[in-house]
Amino acid sequence: SLASIFLVFTGASIGRAFFGAAAMFAAFSLYGYTTKRDLTQFGSFLMMGLIGVVIASIINIFLGSSALQFAISIIGILVFVGLTAWDTQSIKLQYAEHHDGETRQKLAVMGALSLYLNFINIFQLLLSLTGERE
Incomplete structure (x- = not known):
């Protein structure tokens, strides 16, 4: 499903986006794993944000607004x-419980x-x- 990006974007921009996404993913996953702060309160807020991004993306299919696409990318x-x-924190806490x-x-x-889907979405x-089109 990601093969089409090689037809649209340059190899250098794909590499930059991949390594940038990897760095962001690693930093925030490490933060979620090591922080003492309880992040469960942000879960419902982030899910609402995700729904908002999906709805805005569907609307932008019909509008074709580059400004809206820019905002969707930043917020997403x-x-x-x-x-x-x-x-990451949720997985850590669930795994610490005693299960068979x-x-x-x-x-x-x-x-x-879940983490894979987060990474793919950050990358896309x-x-x-930031990608340069061919």
Whole structure:
């Protein structure tokens, strides 16, 4: 599903966006893992932000506004780095609870999928914000 970006964007801009997304993802995942602050209060706020980004993206399909796309990219990146920290802390807390082996495996898979989706979204939004088109 990501193969089409190689047709649209230059290789250098894809590389910059990838490494930028990796740095942001790593920093906020590390923050979520190490912070003593309880991030659970931000979960519902971040989910509302995610819904807002999706709705704005659907509206922008019909409007085609570059200014709205710029705003969606900025807000989307902020939402997904926040979700990365929140998900990391949530996974850490869930994994610390005493579960049997099968439940732990399921939690690990769901956590990895959640973090993967966060990274992919950060990458795509960063690429749409800073990428150079061919």
